[in-house]
């Protein structure tokens with residue numbers, strides 16, 4: 001049984017509508033290590049969740065990257081949503097940036113089942129091992145080396161707009177793609193083009209063969 005690791009009900013709705021019935025949510029709040037990139041955060045989370053659950057896990061780390069703010073809030077999107085709020089992020093962008101206020105959503109899925117990935121060309125997330133080694137955390141480095149993680153990424157471009165729409169979750173009301181905000185789309189429409197949908201498509205093709 002594959003466990004989809006997230007505390008976010010919105011992500012669960014989208015992922016479960018994409019993956020088949022053999023997937024259930026694991027409501028586990030893994031440690032989000034500080035990094036400028038989503039990959040090492042998701043990989044670290046997948047190792048932690050796998051050790052906790054002792055079952056195959058898929059961690060979903062996502063964020064909103066605003067071009068004119070050099071990617072802010074990016075890996076800090078969750079913290080910024082909880083503190084400033086989504087509408088304040090739009091106000092900030094409107095005050096500071098010229099149209100079209102380009103941005104992207106990015107998603108990294110990290111899969112871990114305790115086994116190596118012999119058939120895949122780049123099976124192990126080496127960043128995480130490098131970070132652990134640089135910290136001098138020898139035990140950590142050994143542990144991370146023993147637990148291969150496979151990453152699947154997806155992104156979608158759009159722009160920051162005044163909030164519109166009732167659907168979705170998080171930053172969806174202020175993210176417009178092709179004339180509609182993600183909050184104006186159905187879950188199926190959003191999955192068809194979104195960062196998460198794209199990462200899930202790559203994952204499910206690979207997972208079906210595994």
Ligand code: ITT
Pocket residue numbers: 005006007008011028029060061062063064077078079081082105168169170171172182194196
């Ligand atoms: P988990 O870590 O437990 O999965 P989370 O909501 O903290 O839950 P993230 O750190 O990946 O998950 O999310 C970063 C932020 O980006 C958070 O505020 C989400 O609401 C938001 N977010 C993620 N995916 C999104 C999407 O598809 N549409 C809108 N906002 C999204």
